Amino acid sequence: MKGKTLLEVGADGVAIIIINNPPLNLLSADVLFSLKENSEQALLRDDVKAIVITGSKGKFSGGFDVTAFGKKAKNGKLGFWSIEFITDILEAARKPLVAAIDGPALGGGLEIALACHARISTSSAQLGLPELRYGILPGFGGTQRLPRLVGLHKALEMILMSKFVNGDNAHSLGLVDALSSADELTKIARLWAIDILEFRRPWAVSLHRTDRLEPLAEARMILKHARITAKKQAPHLKHPLVCIDVIEEGLIHGPRAALWKESEALLELRQSDTCRSLVYFFFAQHRTSKVPGITDMGLIPRKVNTVAVVGGGLMGSSIVTALVLSNYTVILKEVNEKALLAGIERVKVNLQDHVKNGKLAEAKLNKNLSLFKGVLHYEDFREVDMVIEAVSENTDLKLGIFAELETYCPPYCILASSSSMVNLNLIGERTKSQYRIVGTHFFSQAHLMPLLEIVRTEQTSPQVIVDLLAIAKKMRKIPVVVCNYTGFAINRMFFPYSQAALMLVEHGIDLYQIDQAATAFGMTMGPFRMIDSVGFEVVTALNVQLGKNFGERYRESKLISVMQEDNRAGETTRKGFYMYDSGSKFTPDPDIKKYINKASSISSDSVDYELIKLSDEEIVEMILFPVVNEACCLLEDRIVVQASDLDVASVMGMGFPEYRGGIIFWADTLGSKYICSKLEKWSKTYGAFFNPCAYLAEKALKRTSLLILWRTLCKLHCDHAFMRPILSWHG
Numbered sequence: 001m002k003g004k005t006l007l008e009v010g011a012d013g014v015a016i017i018i019i020n021n022p023p024l025n026l027l028s029a030d031v032l033f034s035l036k037e038n039s040e041q042a043l044l045r046d047d048v049k050a051i052v053i054t055g056s057k058g059k060f061s062g063g064f065d066v067t068a069f070g071k072k073a074k075n076g077k078l079g080f081w082s083i084e085f086i087t088d089i090l091e092a093a094r095k096p097l098v099a100a101i102d103g104p105a106l107g108g109g110l111e112i113a114l115a116c117h118a119r120i121s122t123s124s125a126q127l128g129l130p131e132l133r134y135g136i137l138p139g140f141g142g143t144q145r146l147p148r149l150v151g152l153h154k155a156l157e158m159i160l161m162s163k164f165v166n167g168d169n170a171h172s173l174g175l176v177d178a179l180s181s182a183d184e185l186t187k188i189a190r191l192w193a194i195d196i197l198e199f200r201r202p203w204a205v206s207l208h209r210t211d212r213l214e215p216l217a218e219a220r221m222i223l224k225h226a227r228i229t230a231k232k233q234a235p236h237l238k239h240p241l242v243c244i245d246v247i248e249e250g251l252i253h254g255p256r257a258a259l260w261k262e263s264e265a266l267l268e269l270r271q272s273d274t275c276r277s278l279v280y281f282f283f284a285q286h287r288t289s290k291v292p293g294i295t296d297m298g299l300i301p302r303k304v305n306t307v308a309v310v311g312g313g314l315m316g317s318s319i320v321t322a323l324v325l326s327n328y329t330v331i332l333k334e335v336n337e338k339a340l341l342a343g344i345e346r347v348k349v350n351l352q353d354h355v356k357n358g359k360l361a362e363a364k365l366n367k368n369l370s371l372f373k374g375v376l377h378y379e380d381f382r383e384v385d386m387v388i389e390a391v392s393e394n395t396d397l398k399l400g401i402f403a404e405l406e407t408y409c410p411p412y413c414i415l416a417s418s419s420s421m422v423n424l425n426l427i428g429e430r431t432k433s434q435y436r437i438v439g440t441h442f443f444s445q446a447h448l449m450p451l452l453e454i455v456r457t458e459q460t461s462p463q464v465i466v467d468l469l470a471i472a473k474k475m476r477k478i479p480v481v482v483c484n485y486t487g488f489a490i491n492r493m494f495f496p497y498s499q500a501a502l503m504l505v506e507h508g509i510d511l512y513q514i515d516q517a518a519t520a521f522g523m524t525m526g527p528f529r530m531i532d533s534v535g536f537e538v539v540t541a542l543n544v545q546l547g548k549n550f551g552e553r554y555r556e557s558k559l560i561s562v563m564q565e566d567n568r569a570g571e572t573t574r575k576g577f578y579m580y581d582s583g584s585k586f587t588p589d590p591d592i593k594k595y596i597n598k599a600s601s602i603s604s605d606s607v608d609y610e611l612i613k614l615s616d617e618e619i620v621e622m623i624l625f626p627v628v629n630e631a632c633c634l635l636e637d638r639i640v641v642q643a644s645d646l647d648v649a650s651v652m653g654m655g656f657p658e659y660r661g662g663i664i665f666w667a668d669t670l671g672s673k674y675i676c677s678k679l680e681k682w683s684k685t686y687g688a689f690f691n692p693c694a695y696l697a698e699k700a701l702k703r704t705s706l707l708i709l710w711r712t713l714c715k716l717h718c719d720h721a722f723m724r725p726i727l728s729w730h731g
């Protein structure tokens, strides 16, 4: 049995029903049936005057167990839970029901609370309807009750953006009726229930309320605006629009009709491919911080209070910003006064932007600013717990810095490098500290991007990885632990994206058509927009490394160097493959043709009449199948622990569409056989760059999934040392 509810009746005549399915009191089928049985019993019992619903161990409920979604629904009766139980039994009860909320009250959990006649919560409770994250909509009446409690405008913001509010905010919004300390929560809820019974408090039925709803004309405008925003922000997704339709149904035809529509929509959406991919992705994200052979060793993360950052350039200052936003005390070191002042200024601007964008309360700005200071000498590093080196990608420079760090930092201090490409074995060569050297590859900009690639060498101690995973959690980053190898995992996986695109352009395909095809598929950026954003200098430096190490899998293109000769370097210079204005606008550049012609003539590439006929779908295959292939090489080389880590990395680091589940999950939906045969065909015409790797070829032959976990492989081969990289740095 997966969880249940407990019924306790007090001497005051109030029954407490406790949802008990640790750790998050999720609503499994067993919990729901038990809740129904216990509430029906309490409603029938003469010794029960009122009912309080709460969750065990300070957690109301994390909502529906989403493992049930994304599969074919079992033959349940439509509207059974939402209408027959929650609306017609709980909300329509002739005894007052009060929800006592602490911890999470999310999804179906909050929806049960919304159907109660009052809600009492702690200040720190987390309330929200995050169903859209999984490609579904709130399906237990949330689309109707939330707007009737907090107004349409706020409800749409919470539902469409899956935004949580804490108890304090929920109280000011009218979502909860009163606040209480955790200790007194059930006591206050019991008294509140009796007050309702004795007419001292209103017996509020959320579904029948209209006082918080905007007038119809205004509501229509809000819905129109919400549809426009949803189409703009998620043009490929259907479920946000379905959700808006269901909310509108309630305003026009009444909430009861809308509850039916909501149930029908839930049934359909929960079986969709989008839901399947998003549920998979939710669990893939949770898995990244479980690293077999490391996180199962019983190690406890050490306390890290003070972090030093070496280098206050764009990356360094952005890392400092991310750290102070996570309440670390930070020391920023630069080489001279001028560079230091510039670094400090960048951090200030980043924090002020956070305030402007509503991500940081104005009142907290000064506290955050006070958390960091600038220094010019390593002498100030005597008591730091971690250092992150963030200087330019110059191995010799880094080598010197790490030797200095060893001299000045305490022996327990973690020595991290934010490099995206330098061999971590080399930078520690002049030290005896290889065991505490680790890569912390943040993505630009570090205070905005959610991904953190943690790079371990053969000598990095498991304790340091465990510490880094805890730091990532505090910084609200999704960590992906990878081995030290050229390009690490994420840049390496995606280099074929731009290489294949460059090849297509040199054979006559319109560059902007390629970017457009990629974004229509759902990529945040097409390959050329991505190169502009990363910057030509970084791309070239990485290409030099990849060229040296990847032999025939690397395809040389002259286009970027030809453009560099003309002082184009990407977005920072406002001229790359696109032209950029001073704001965020970019437009295609008609001049680009001359560079393409020059590059094609150098490499003697000519227009390929087969290629220029490619449909957008075929273009996407040609630029993304090589990425799938490289991802398979990473699995073959054991650079990551599990295939799902690459899915998370592709979405968080490279803007692959989350609703397709990530690069490997998507590849599996097409089948390894299909992808492999396409690559084989292209490799015959366009060279070894397209050669499928052995891992992919084997999967194709057996027609099996690419998603096998190394954990499984490890069991199969009884090779418990599999976490040791079988390959180290190339070159």
Ligand SMILES: C[C@H](O)CC(=O)SCCNC(=O)CCNC(=O)[C@H](O)C(C)(C)COP(=O)(O)OP(=O)(O)OC[C@H]1O[C@@H](n2cnc3c(N)ncnc32)[C@H](O)[C@@H]1OP(=O)(O)O
Residues within 6 Å of the ligand: 023, 024, 026, 062, 063, 064, 065, 066, 067, 104, 106, 107, 108, 109, 111, 126, 130, 131, 134, 137, 138, 139, 140, 142, 283, 286, 287
């Ligand atoms: C019909 C309804 O309208 C439909 C719904 O209710 S949809 C469900 C809505 N609920 C959610 O989206 C809640 C998602 N969960 C969360 O946001 C966070 O887990 C939380 C804020 C509740 C708790 O965070 P935290 O304490 O850090 O715990 P966290 O590590 O995330 O989760 C603990 C475990 O529960 C699992 N879990 C969390 N929510 C889950 C859910 N809704 N279903 C299944 N498993 C879930 C996690 O995968 C994790 O598993 P693991 O231990 O094997 O890694």
